[in-house]
Amino acid sequence: MSQYIKLGDDQFPIQLDPHGDNGAFKVIGDCVWAKAEDEITPDFLRSRIEPWLTALFQSEHLNLLVGAGLSSAVQESATGQKPQGMGWIQDLKVCKLEIDAYVEKTAKAAGRDKGNIEDQIRSINELIKGLEILVALNPLPIVPPPPPNPPYRYFPTELNLLKEELSRCLRQFAESVSNGEKSIRDARPDKKIETFNYLVNFLMSFSSRTATRDRLHIFTTNYDRIIETGAELAGLRLIDRFVGSIAPIFRSSRLEVDYHYNPPGIRGEPRYLEGVARFTKLHGSLDWFATEGVIRRFGLPFGATSVEPFLQAESTGTANYQQLMIYPNSVKDRETSEYPYVELFRDLASATCRPNSTLITYGYSFGDEHINRVLKDMLTIPSTHIVIIAYGDPLGRILSFIKESGRRAQISLLLGNHFGELKILVDYYLPKAAIDRSSIRMAELLKSRGLYPATFKSKSGGEE
Incomplete structure (x- = not known):
């Protein structure tokens, strides 16, 4: 399968085809950093990709948009089987x-x-x-x-x-x-543990930001709770619009609520707590339901056999599935005109369409025009950047978006079953925040001792 890569100094997506049996690639077409006869190994690709992503991850504002590709990757990794489709109702009784x-x-x-x-x-x-x-x-x-x-x-x-x-x-x-x-949930324990470890590392690669930067904001079009489960295992605190403990209520107010702590020996100067991210589910969630004029989140365990008993407990004994806030309207713009979706998409626009902002998409197929419209508006700001990471592009939407946007210099691309594979992505290409900070400190120490040349620069390119 062909892979496509486009980083900061590439004019167009560069095609990479398999070369040999050792996992290497060869360049197809014109490329300024490799020749057609060169053997491109994953280690060489890492030397180009990881520093670039590390620098982008330290942008003033960082956002992550997750599509169905993450759920499919986690499910296939844990079970060893391709996820089943969403199905089709064959026996409609009317019209x-x-x-x-x-x-x-x-x-x-x-x-x-x-x-x-x-x-x-x-x-x-x-x-x-x-x-x-x-x-x-x-x-x-x-x-x-x-x-x-x-x-x-x-x-x-x-x-x-x-x-x-x-x-x-x-x-x-x-x-x-x-x-x-x-x-x-029912997968083999060893596979499940390995999969969730990769999911934790995936999330922490984005959320481990320095305290001087704005919080990571995670957006997802998925209805499942895989991200929430991974955040729990990672100890990552998610801040969303829900307030409460028993049955949290969706609130329209956008208060800049955050987590701080008081370091020892310092009074009156609280600092940002690490491991905190903002979280928005753009299309609703399996555990959201409308009741008495408000949107609540009920306590649905991960992997519950059925939602019906919980809906019955939250209502008058009859499960009304029309109360579930899962409205998959991927073509029309219902989400942008009705409550609570208008609030959720306002969060997406306000978080992405501002200067010095970076958005990373993973597993998003660019099939939602109302989201694509926000991304195109984001690119009208010169200091913004979009990084697209995807397993495939069977309908050509991703490459069409890059071409039609007219802002290729502000878009990076990692496309293919090599770059989109969750384990390969985590092992090779995503920044390891904790390791990177330690390596920066070590480099600065060695430089101060004269063991590094004065021209040494850290690979992150950003401030510590």
């Missing part, structure tokens, strides 16, 4: 032909060959909105008149059936997300 046709149309508009359950949920929800308008203007009896009138013209009946179908689709979708967590 099946219309919904299937609309799903196919919107999927093609998004650059995909076929739709999925996310598209079905979006289409059913939009159809419900339309039928509610028709029912309000044309109240008809619940019991339809006899044939030959077409049955889908009796809007009250169709509206009730569609609402039932929406609940059924949301239930199946929630179960597919929960089953993904469960497969990781």
Whole structure:
């Protein structure tokens, strides 16, 4: 499989093809730092990639956007199997032909060959909105008149059936997300421990920033709780918009709440606590639900067999899946116009579209136009930079985004099954924050003792 790399001084993505059986690559096309006959080893690539990422990670503002690729990587690493798809509702009871046709149309508009359950949920929800308008203007009896009138013209009946179908689709979708967590939870202990260790190192590579820098802000389009679980294992404190202990409530206020500590012997000068990051789930979460006019987070264990008992406990004994805040509307802009999604996307725009900001994407396929629009606006600020890390680009969205953005100098790319593999990425290319700080101090000490030339520079390129 071909790999693509583009760093700071590369004009275009450079293609690397496998060369030999030792994991090396060869350059395809023009390249200023290698010739066609050169053998490009992972160690050589590390010498180019790791210092560049280390410097970018010390930008004034650092953001991480995580897509479904991380969940797939963790699940495959823990279980040894490819993750199952999100499924498809085959037996829709009402307006099946219309919904299937609309799903196919919107999927093609998004650059995909076929739709999925996310598209079905979006289409059913939009159809419900339309039928509610028709029912309000044309109240008809619940019991339809006899044939030959077409049955889908009796809007009250169709509206009730569609609402039932929406609940059924949301239930199946929630179960597919929960089953993904469960497969990781039930994995072989040694594989699970190894996988979560890599996940912890992945998260800490981004979150271990000096106290003079702004906090890392993690954004994700995923509905599962893999990032939250990894943060717990890493001891990483996540700050989000939820406030409370029993059933935290989503708050609209953006107070700059943070963690500080008082170092020994110093009074009145608190310092930032290490291991803290801000966290935003752009498309909702498996454990968010709407009740009594607020959004709450309920205590759903990682890998729970079913969400239904917890929904029943939080309501009046009946599990209403329409209360779950998982609205996978990847084509239309529902998220940018309805609560709480308007608040979440405001966080994304305010965190990324500011000077001296770096955004790293991992496992994000660039299939959400409302997110891509924010990223394009971010690139209009000259001091910003985007680093794209992905396992593959089957639909060509990533390369199209780079080409259409017109800001190639502000984009770095690591694309392919080599760069996108979680274990290889952590072992070779991501900065090791703790080691890097120690090496910088060691270099400064050796320099002060005259053991290094005066022109020595640390590989991070940033201030300590």
